[in-house]
Each structure stands twice: as structure tokens, then as C-alpha cells.
Amino acid sequence: MSASPTRESKGYRPGSLEILAIGLVVLIVGQRWLVGLFDDPALQTGATIFVSIVVQALPFLVLGVVLSGAIAAFVPASFWKKALPKNPALAVPVAGAAGAVLPGCECASVPVANGLMSRGVAPAAALAFLLSAPAINPIVLASTFVAFPGEPMMVVARFIASLATAVIMGWLWLRFGKAKWLRIGPRDHLVGSSSWHTFRLTATHDFLHAGGFLVIGGLFAAALNVVVPQEWLLAVADQPILSVLVLAGLAVLLSICSEADAFVAASLTEFSLTAKLAFLVVGPMVDLKLISLQAGTFSGKFATRFAPATFVLAVIFSLLVGWWLLT
């Protein structure tokens, strides 16, 4: 392991490597005691649900970050400018639809959209891409298909509701958006010494970031399954509108990566398909992690306008499409 050799010259301060090493030693020494703590059926059931969500979602997450890393590293930004129509009103739906073929992790989509704008792509089109790429890319749709066996319409509904939200938001930006809300910076986020190095840096960073939020989502789903009495969940789930709003709000809080969220949604067995759809449409577009990313990248003024508007549109389209396709 590489203890940093420059450390002594700066004076000793315990860093994350030391914390990790000490923590692992304590855990290995205390394993017997720790396992005893978990010798309780409720905790074990929670642990099983937690691990199963993480394990089930992990391959999709890895595939997603590998592909989005490859796109960040190997597709030049000038490609986008050439591929999109000059007229912004036309570029919005084209950019939205481009999200269907290009996987982008949602945390990556904010810097990518920033990079597109800084290279001259119309902001409205870049924002449509920002919303649609994490929501309707092939890996996300495949994970939704796997998570809802026997409910293939869920995939179609997710695609339609997400694309509609992304495109309408792009057009709304074109009509009402103000350039001063956007602080467009150069995209120097993760640039390595070569394309291969950039790819590795991007994939590693995206995985660590998205993985952390996947863990939060998994913990929450496990807690819902074990701590909250099922009668309560059933009582909420029986209210058609309330249940949609509750799951949409949950998606904002949990901030799960879009490659993984279908498995958390599927674990909410008490809720209707439309409520689960709202979870899947809202999650990749509006959540706490994305709001903080947008505020950090563009500006607080941008995030406080863009995120609530997207939330409202996403809920409306989930209700409409759910009513149309899932009942």
C-alpha cells in the first residue's frame, strides 16, 4: 500500500487510508461480536434485502459507468455540435432522443451537459440531454425490464414519460430560461493523461459516487421492508394520488442512480405500478444529489428553478402515462 511519502514533511495527520486500515482491523478482530449483534431475524432480513438490492444493481451500475466513461473519453465534444440541428427548437427533441442511445450516469450527465454548452450546443438541447440520458438509456431500460418481469409495459411507460418530460423541459427553457442563470465552465472534470486514462478516471469516479447513493437507497428499501409495518405501507399505497406523490418524493430523497433504481422500485411491492413509474421517472431527473450537482455546476438560481419544474412535469407525465399504459 502506498502511504504517501510526502506526509512526514507536512506533519502527521490521519488520512482516509489510516482510518480504513484501523477500521478493517477492528472489524476483523470484533467479527464474532459483530455477528452476534446481527443475530436477530429482523436485522438479518434487512441485511438480506440490502445486500440483494446492491448485488442485483451492481452489474448494471458497472456496465453504465464503463460505457459513460468510454463516451466521455472517446467521443469528442465536437461530435455533438455537428450531430444536432442548428435550430434550437429542433435540437431539443433530437438531443432528448440521443439520450436513448447514449448511456450516461446521472452524476456524469451534469458535467457532460456543461461540456456541451461550453462547446456551443444550445443550452435547451443540452438540458434535454441532461434529463433524458440517465433516464432512458439502454442499460436503464434493460434493468427496468429485468426488475419487472411480466410487466414489459413498465419499460415502455418509463421511456415515454421520461422522454416527454425531458423534451418539454427543454422547450420550456427555450421559452422562459435566462442565460444568466447558467454559469458555464470549462469541462476539466476528470481529464487524464490519455483517453484510456480519462476513461479509467471517469469510470472509477462515477462508480464510487453512484455506488454510495445506491447503498443509501438499498438501506432505505431494507428499512421500509423491515421497520415500517406493512399495514401502513398498504394504507398509503391504497391512495392513488398520494402513493404517486410519496414515491416521487422518495425518489428525490434517495438519489439512487438510474441504473439501479428499478430494483428498489420493484421492492416496494405494496405500491401500484403508476406510483413505481413516478419513482422511476422522477429519480433520474430530480434528486438531492442532482440538485446539489446542478447548483454547483450551473448556479443556485438555476437549480431552484429547474429542479421543481422538472419534478412537477415528471409527476404529471407519470400519472398520464401510468393511467394510459399501466392500468
Next chain:
Amino acid sequence: MRRDVQAIVLILVGGAVLRITIGDTFLNYVQEPMRPWLLLSGGILVVLGVLALIDSIRKGRAADDEHTPHDEPHEHDDGHGHGAGGPRAAWLLLLPVLAIFLIAPPALGAYAAARDVNNSAPTSEAKAPPLPPGDPAQVTVAEYVGRAVWDDGLTLVDRTVEMTGFVTPDPEGGWWISRMAVACCAADAIASKVKVLNAPDLPADTWVTITGRWVPGGGTKTDTAIPLIEVIDLVEVPQPRNPYE
């Protein structure tokens, strides 16, 4: 989080995935077809982690030679909780690793089955096809529930059936033979329960194979009905390779 710690986290996560997939433990959490994908993604994580570790060792040496401060020139705080070098949320990835290596959560059992107030997924109310031939006929617990509750037990009359499940104590005395059915992974598991008559009491989570005959009772055509079976023969068995239906 420092680069070398990030690398170790990647290796630990990848290693934990490989550890449960080499062997049958992963079947407690997900389904068989996931195996190649888990092996692939676990492998990718280990490789990415090892390469990142080599990177940071090299960088450490270079920094030592030039007496420059150890820093990460290519990164900046982009508003999602980076310290000097990596997302803080990444620490959370140690939780599943710890859960897998230290707790090794078992397959869902009696606790989850008892918690599920609904019994089995509502079956279509169309007439069930006849039981498969054989004496006893092999059925899953979910299939027995479907036939007994949603088809008035018509296809179970005068047949002996055999099914495998685990013991879930009935709070009102006796126990249910139960099995979790999984659509995708254990997180969406749904319990099926059948009340066992004429059987000795057994501790929760004991796996058994029973043969028996349907007897009327327990209610029909509701999500919460728990049908009955009169046991003819009962043997304790080890947990099946795939604990779910």
C-alpha cells in the same frame, strides 16, 4: 477520499461480489442468470481498483523524487461532496462489503414470511389446469396457494401433493409451510404460506418436504387467505440450492 483508498474500496467491492458468486451464496440474494454478469462486473471492479492503486503508488514515488506536494491537479470541487480527490459517498460502499464478509445474510426466512400479510401473488382467477401426473404430485407452495385459494381447491381434490418449504410459526399455534417467491431479487420477494395440520411443532426456519392432502378451509378468493394441508409424511431437508421459488 484519497486515490489509494478509492482503489482499495473498488477492490473490496469487486472481491465481495466475486466471493459470493464463486459458490452458491449469491442465490440467497439474486437469481441464477445473474452469475456471469456478477463475475464480469466484480472482475472489472478489481481490475479498475488494481490499476488505480498502481497509479497512486507511482504518483507517490514521483512526488517523493520531486519533493512536490501530493495533490490531485485534475480535480476540483464540483458541488457533490468531494474532498481532495473523491466522492465522500464512496465510504458507504464499505457497508455491503462488511455485510457480505461479516454477517453473510442468510436467505429470507420465517421473519419475512410472517411479515408479509398477503399470501402469494394474486393469481388469475381463470380455471387452473389439472395437477401434473405423479403420486404425490410435485407443487410449489405458491402454486398450492393459487389452486386452493383462487380455484376453490377443485384441482387438489383426491390428490396427494409434495412440496418443500420452511417452517414459519403461526402466532395462533402450529406452523405454516412457507416459501418466498422472487420476481427479480430477494428485495421483491413475496411469501406463500400453507397451514400445516397434523404435524409436530418444529423450530422456525427448519426446511421440510411434506406430502399431504388438501382439506377445505382457510378462506378463498382473498389476498390474505391461508389454505390448509393435512400432512401424511414429513421429512426435514437441507435448504435447497435455490431457496426461492
